[in-house]
Amino acid sequence: EFISEIKGISKLEESITNRLGIKKTIIIPSQLQSDTDFVNDMAKAAGRYFLSEIKGHKTIGITGGTTMYSFANCLPQSKKQSEVTIVPARGGLGEEVEIQANNIAAMISKKLNGNYSLLHVPDNIDKSIIESIISLPQVKSTVEAIDNIDMLIFGIGNAEDMAKRRKTSFEEFELIKKKGAVSEAFGHYFNIEGEQVHETSTIGIKLDKYKELKDIIGIAGGKRKAEAILSIARINSNLVLVTDESAAQYLLKLT
Ligand code: F6P
Numbered sequence: 001e002f003i004s005e006i007k008g009i010s011k012l013e014e015s016i017t018n019r020l021g022i023k024k025t026i027i028i029p030s031q032l033q034s035d036t037d038f039v040n041d042m043a044k045a046a047g048r049y050f051l052s053e054i055k056g057h058k059t060i061g062i063t064g065g066t067t068m069y070s071f072a073n074c075l076p077q078s079k080k081q082s083e084v085t086i087v088p089a090r091g092g093l094g095e096e097v098e099i100q101a102n103n104i105a106a107m108i109s110k111k112l113n114g115n116y117s118l119l120h121v122p123d124n125i126d127k128s129i130i131e132s133i134i135s136l137p138q139v140k141s142t143v144e145a146i147d148n149i150d151m152l153i154f155g156i157g158n159a160e161d162m163a164k165r166r167k168t169s170f171e172e173f174e175l176i177k178k179k180g181a182v183s184e185a186f187g188h189y190f191n192i193e194g195e196q197v198h199e200t201s202t203i204g205i206k207l208d209k210y211k212e213l214k215d216i217i218g219i220a221g222g223k224r225k226a227e228a229i230l231s232i233a234r235i236n237s238n239l240v241l242v243t244d245e246s247a248a249q250y251l252l253k254l255t
Contacts, residue, residue: 005029009027009029009245012027012245012248012249012252013025013026013027013248015252016241016243016248016251016252019251019252019255020229020230020233020234020239020241020251020255021233021237022233022237022238022239022240022241023237023238023239023240024240024241025240025241025242025243025248026045026046026049026240026241026242026243027243027244027245027248028041028042028045028221028242028243028244028245029244029245030244030245030246038221038222038244039066039067039070039221040070040074041244042067042070042219042221042242042243042244043067043070043071043073043074043219044074045242046071046153046217046219046242047071047074047075047076049217049240049242050075050153050217051075051076053151053215054084054112054151057084057150057151057215058083058084058085058148058150059084059085059087059145059148059149059150059151060084060085060086060087060108060149060150060151060152060153061086061087061088061089061146061149061151061152061153061154061205062086062087062088062089062101062104062105062108062152062153062154063088063089063090063101063104063152063153063154063155063185063186064088064090064092064095064099064100064101064103064104064155065095065099065155065157066099066155067155067219067220067221068099068101068104068153068154068155068219069098069099069103069104069107071104071108071153071219072104072107072108072111073107075108075111075112076111077111078111078112078113079113080113081113081114082112082113082114083114083115084109084112084114084115085109085114085115085116085117085145086105086106086108086109086112086114086115086116086117087105087116087117087119087142087145087146087149088100088101088102088104088105088118088119088142088204089101089146089149089152089154089186089204089205090119090186090187090200090202090203090204090205091119091121091122091123091187091202091203091204092121092122092123092202094123094124094165094166094167094168095165095166101119102118102119102120105117105118106118117141117142117145118142119139119142119143119146119203119204120138120139121133121139121202121203122202123166123200123201123202124200124201124202125201125202125203126201127201130201130202130203133203134203139203143203146204146205146209147209149205149209149213150213150214150215151213151215151216151217152186152205152210152213152215152216152217153216153217153219154185154186154216154217154218154219155185155218155219155220156183156184156185156218156219156220156225156228156229156232157183157184157185157220157225157228158182158183158184158224158225158227158228159176159177159181159182159183159184159189159190159228160173160176160177160181161224162184162189163176163181163184163189166200172198175198176189176197176198179191179197179198180192180197181197181198182227182228182231183227183228183229183231183232184228185218185228185232186204186205186210187199187200187202187204187205188200188207190231190232190235191231192227192230192231193231193234194231194232194233194234194235207235210235210236211235211236213236213238214238215238215240216236216238216239216240217239217240217242218232218239218240218241218242219242219243220232220241220242220243220247221242221243221244221246221247222244222246222247223246223247223250225243225247226247226250226251226254227254229241229243229247229251230251230254230255
């Protein structure tokens, strides 16, 4: 029974990879487990894949959220030193401090015995102020590191869920909905076609940079995120998706 379960999962992984037209899919079987258990299982699987691919990478971007927090938490502690630098790909984004990208970058770099570079910028800053903040030395070096990211590991959110979690204003929330946003990742909102429809006003990875990346690992599971995953998969086909069976089954229906 266990073998057939594994065969079923690898078939499902293959179908999702083909339907979404992405590089690779890793699926965690949905057992009767709590939400936190499946997130931890995804995080562990993503960690194993990440460690198998880390060689040759110098600057790794990460984002915040509960899934990425679990990723950092589940990563095994390395005994060796690492030359790698971990950078938050985006500012705080209105998240609780524990699950902010800065904290997660520090956690991951400690696990790898690597370096980190933090981003100290407030959320929702006026466009005119962004320019002057970027020129501050401590911010500038991190912004340069973000431009040099050669790998990105990130969480994916359902657009409405994320707008609510960020306590977005009523006007902004209505705008995001009106523009048909279904997903949110690294501070950008996208429609089902994977077109950017809105961007959070803070400092961080640019969409063009994301589109050029060769190594990207997106971690997101649960049926509520299926549409969001589909939309993100359409932006850059180099995506390696780590998800769970329930999101994958729903993705089959959508594609
Ligand atoms: O706010 C950071 C972030 O990575 C978002 O870009 C993403 O939509 C969200 O967190 C995912 O959060 P979670 O893993 O908690 O669902």
